[in-house]
Amino acid sequence: MKPLVGIPTHTYIADGVTRYAGLASYTRAVDCADGAPVFIPLNLDDETLRAIFDRLDGLLVQGGLDVHPKEYGEEIAPYCGEIDSAEDATELRLLRWAFEKTLPLLAICRGIQILNVAAGGTLYQDIDAQLPNPLHHPHIKGNPANFRAHTIEIEPRSRLARVLGATQIAVNSRHHQAVKQVAPGFHITARAPDGVVEAIEPDDSKRFALGVQFHPENLIDDDARILNLFKEFIHEIQSRP
Numbered sequence: 001m002k003p004l005v006g007i008p009t010h011t012y013i014a015d016g017v018t019r020y021a022g023l024a025s026y027t028r029a030v031d032c033a034d035g036a037p038v039f040i041p042l043n044l045d046d047e048t049l050r051a052i053f054d055r056l057d058g059l060l061v062q063g064g065l066d067v068h069p070k071e072y073g074e075e076i077a078p079y080c081g082e083i084d085s086a087e088d089a090t091e092l093r094l095l096r097w098a099f100e101k102t103l104p105l106l107a108i109c110r111g112i113q114i115l116n117v118a119a120g121g122t123l124y125q126d127i128d129a130q131l132p133n134p135l136h137h138p139h140i141k142g143n144p145a146n147f148r149a150h151t152i153e154i155e156p157r158s159r160l161a162r163v164l165g166a167t168q169i170a171v172n173s174r175h176h177q178a179v180k181q182v183a184p185g186f187h188i189t190a191r192a193p194d195g196v197v198e199a200i201e202p203d204d205s206k207r208f209a210l211g212v213q214f215h216p217e218n219l220i221d222d223d224a225r226i227l228n229l230f231k232e233f234i235h236e237i238q239s240r241p
Contacts, residue, residue, distance in 0.1 A: 003036065006040045053098075061107040061110070091118070124177055126177065147172055149174070163229055210229075
């Protein structure tokens with residue numbers, strides 16, 4: 001049986017109607033790796049959300065809006081972007097439950113950021129405002145989702161390097177926030193040329209809790225190595241006792 005991978009949604013409001021949404025690129029990547037993806041709605045009570053969580057075999061946290069700075073002990077700065085507090089609340093609960101259960105986790109873009117926050121780390125609210133001489137990380141209008149903006153350097157002994165079979169790779173970068181202080185129990189395994197964190201992994205190598213700042217779900221048709229990231233995630237789920 002294919003393992004069930006939960007993907008928390010985000011809030012989308014149009015014409016006064018609230019929807020909970022997720023991108024098909026994530027579900028397709030999980031499906032191509034032989035997992036069974038399911039979107040998780042927001043604003044559920046603990047009992048209901050826990051009932052869903054207890055049925056999951058893995059958790060994938062997708063990209064999206066900014067994490068509220070209050071979640072890592074800061075005030076909102078003028079350069080902080082749009083926030084979805086309902087998404088924050090749902091993902092933080094799910095991630096902390098996943099830590100307790102050592103449920104396999106794959107966290108992408110915003111995902112790496114809230115993964116880091118859930119584990120006790122902090123974020124740069126805006127790379128351009130808070131870092132000297134950064135590369136351009138935010139999305140440039142008109143660029144396709146698979147546009148590779150810059151390279152990243154990957155720690156040779158990391159899981160990410162092993163899975164990709166490379167210590168340097170060009171990635172599709174489109175974000176304005178990033179990991180600042182890495183959370184206890186995690187370490188940095190990839191950086192952009194300007195030093196911005198591009199991947200984190202747990203200190204316990206037996207745990208699968210990989211966060212990446214780029215968007216591998218948009219690259220699976222371009223590079224077979226990228227799909228291996230999702231296949232490794234599913235393999236880790238299936239290998240659990």
